[in-house]
Amino acid sequence: MTSSVPVLRPKFGVRLIALLLDYAVILGWMLVLAISTLVPYSITGEFFDWLALGTAGAQFLGFLLLVLPVGIYLYVGEASTRQATVGKRVLGLRVVDAMNENRPSRLRIVIRTIVKLLPWEIAHFVVWNIVANAANGEFEFPLWLMVTAVAANLIPFVYIAFVAFQKDRRGPHDLVAGTRVVVSTRQKLDG
Template structure:
């Protein structure tokens, strides 16, 4: 499978170089479609499944559920993932506007990067300072990450 992706990347390299060199907007949209969107879909579909989690969550015997303990469903899973990846996408946006000529003021790009970093720090520390150990995106999406009760969850 690795060989397939290697040869695919060689075939697509001219197109990708063209897209990523067109300016920050085209580079951002290309990066979003090739990187962020597939990751959001992976997390959303895996967490909306009956097993309630990604391969890593299943390995750790945890899953994402609604407040009532039921599976979160696709809509809520997408909403949760979008909130979770906002700092990541903000960083991508700012980086493309740093790397490619941009009409955006440097102060705005700096503010976006600063905000993305503050959000990432909040995402890391928020579960450590509340009794439920929930992250910000779990509070907003109405979800929780729980340990499976004596269940063997197959990968």
Template sequence: MYCAQCGHNNDDSARFCSGCGVSLGTQPMAAGMAAGTGAAVTSVSASLRDAGFWYRLLAFVIDMIILTLITVVVAVPLGFALGASMAASGATGQEINLVAEGMGNLLSLLLGWFYYTVFESSKWQSTPGKRMLGLRVTDMDGNRIGFGRANGRYWSKILSALLLFIGYLMIAFTRRKQGLHDMIASTLVVRQS
């Protein structure tokens, strides 16, 4: 199958062009292309492209704002209830602060895991921040990812961050705009162009 974007000849089973990365499933088949002549295409339908670094960074910022609001709404009432119960049992202020900090960190980690994993494996295929920008998380063939792959992608982000965020910076320099966590989970982040 020839790509309507760049004219590259791909396997008939390919979902994305190996030459330019455009989704082959949304492209019209031109008359010359169907016969295998490789003729240029004059009209290209809306297609998916690999989402670049800046789109993904903006989606991350939006998601962090949303996730922070969710965490505050959940953590503040729990923190007050925990602090009140600990104070009633005779705990010191330092003990209450220590437990509250640990609970806040655990809650943030669990809410972040749940937020990213559930949204990216849902029918949306994206978090609310990604969805606002028209981004979707797919497997290498453009299909929806399952909960297990979304889970692996989320925990792989820790490795991307631990390596001085080089795992994230890779998005700007790799051919398919993949970060280290995308490569580990065999995923792509694509956008409608």
């Protein structure tokens, strides 16, 4: 069944504002994490030593506390009946299946979320390896780590460039998942 809602390509600025609104939500979660870190510090006078878990353990804990909750936020919003995160909802956008403009499958939303968060996780990998090296007094970092650090900083710009210049405003996460973001006139149709 094809959607009866007209589908329009969103402008780049609208997509960017939606992204910034979603980052405000994410920053809210990061504030909660910061406060939950400061409370034990105010009692003990010491911060938890993430590196005591090893580089992989610290990265995994960071994934559990930050990346996974953000991924759940993105997934729940885009897999919902509104097909949108808070930022997209505010601006009248929604995620659709690129082939038929219907609601995407949950698997497509999972893939979209993983690809969207991949640069973030690569950056965390780099940071934890740099911190671990520095904690061991090693300030000359291996070439692979420096190349990965540069890539981690460039990939988000590539994602944004795709959305800015690709015909349907589809980022790599949309292209891989088979989705796209559209302007929804559902608001006008519903009310």
